[in-house]
Amino acid sequence: MNVVMAKPDALAGPAASARRDQAQGFLLGLARHLDPSVPLSESSAVRADRAARQVRERAESEPAFAGRPRHGGECSARLLGLAELLPPGAIATADLLTLSLEGIGFSVTHHADHTLSEQDVDAIYQEATAADYRELRPQLIDYLAGQPVRVLWLDGDQHPALLQHWKTYVRHLLLERPPGGGHLLRNLVHVCEGEDAHYLTSTLDPRPWSAREEDMTDFTWHTDPVPPDMRVRQVYGFLFDEEGRVLLRVEGSTSSLPGGRPEPQDTDFGATLRREADEEVTADIGTPHYLGYQRVDDRDGTPPYAQVRMVARVNGLRESRPDPDTGRTYQREFVAPHVAADRLAWGEPGRLQVAAAAEAARSLLNLPVSTDTRL
Structure with missing residues (x-):
């Protein structure tokens, strides 16, 4: 089972909502990732091209990014339809994330809201950030410990690599990048794989054990x-x-x-x-x-x-x-x-x-x- 964590900035603060044009640009950028013929506005195209380039580069060296998305044409058409149906005004980022996941071929089966402890942060990020964790830990603790997150459990036959691609588009199309670019510690989402997913599933999954068995590792x-x-x-x-x-x-x-x-x-x-x-x-x-x-x-x-x-x-x-x-x-x-x-x-x-x-x-x-x- 795939697991995604919406970080604090996706739930509260300036990035907790997106303008309609910004949300549309994000959904259309994902659609073009799956179907290059999808047109984009000039500003969205710049960001989407940057995201696509990063996905290609990381797929060359990181197995988690390598893989061909399934049902590309069907998912692209679904994302185009979702972009057209967005209501006027702002949309909550948490809702937009769920909407976009469904657009690319995943379904959110259930979720859990949780306030992270320092132990949670270590369990989730220590393996994911590998050798950089010692340097990153003070920033991660300052940013995440004591803050609310939402954990989403996903189902569907989509290739899991597409979640890493999706995360990249979230970063480039829903967040304002600092001058000169650079890595954003305060990204909106974390895609869980390996021990971080096991930890969240074993500690936060709200379903009874009998309902978890088919998803268990x-x-x-x-x-x-x-x-x-x-x-x-x-x-x-x-x-x-x-x-x-x-x-x-x-x-x-x-x-x-x-x-x-x-x-x-x-x-x-x-x-x-x-x-x-x-x-x-x-x-x-x-x-x-x-x-x-x-x-x-x-x-x-x-x-x-x-x-x-x-x-x-x-x-x-x-x-x-x-x-x-x-x-x-x-x-x-x-x-x-x-x-x-x-x-x-x-x-x-x-x-x-x-x-x-x-x-x-x-x-x-x-x-x-x-x-x-x-x-």
């Missing part, structure tokens, strides 16, 4: 090497102390393993885990050993990706300090493996991972790990 555990063509988005570690207990990173009621996304300076998965263990829980660890990977299959047509799991011995813990990525200081707790499985709450794939980690800790690290049958 599939997780499967594999002990062979990660396929060369599969992207690795996460490296987590089962870190054991001398008593055979697992180190958890704790924040409030949420427990997780130390770890994070690979960064360009990391020479291998072990380097990622060493760096993240130091940053998040100030742990000095021994040689990391590869356990396997969790394959993540979304049901929206995007390529599967891998979440690597490793095991290592904890040589020592230093005094806690703020994580340089998030600015938060996490609690640390050592627990028995079967307790870790319960606290992580990753279901059957998680229990398989914990069992593999416990066996590796016994056989590779020579640690007295419990053989609790609950694993």
Whole structure:
């Protein structure tokens, strides 16, 4: 399932509404993206051409932008009709966003209004902004934490890449750009893919679990090497102390393993885990050993990706300090493996991972790990 988040500026402030001519230019710009014969006014054409150029450039290097929209002629005609039917006067930006999504072939199945916490901002943007997050975080927290957003769940057989194209047209045709152009942190929308979509779906989806099952992501555990063509988005570690207990990173009621996304300076998965263990829980660890990977299959047509799991011995813990990525200081707790499985709450794939980690800790690290049958 595709997920889109309307940011605070789309709900309140000067950009929370659009003039009729501005809204028409946006819808017609999207229509021309799907059918180059659609005419535009001179001012709209300049902005639409800029958006189209950026889409082409990003499609060359970013898989999320690569893909041919489906039903282009039908969607273009629908957008033309919507532009003609716009009422006089201003239109609320939130309504225009929903209207345009339906025009390009998506339907909004349900939505949730939410006020973002700092933890929400980290969960949504830390992976999406990759290596830039440390620099961007203060601005993102200042802009988003404590502010209202609207999360939209989308359905339809349209290619998900068109959402990235749509976001680009939102930026270029509905926002006034600063002198000289430049990246706009205060964009109106965020298209969620990967872990940000999983986070929002698991925490905010207003539907009962029985209604979510067909949209849920599939997780499967594999002990062979990660396929060369599969992207690795996460490296987590089962870190054991001398008593055979697992180190958890704790924040409030949420427990997780130390770890994070690979960064360009990391020479291998072990380097990622060493760096993240130091940053998040100030742990000095021994040689990391590869356990396997969790394959993540979304049901929206995007390529599967891998979440690597490793095991290592904890040589020592230093005094806690703020994580340089998030600015938060996490609690640390050592627990028995079967307790870790319960606290992580990753279901059957998680229990398989914990069992593999416990066996590796016994056989590779020579640690007295419990053989609790609950694993």
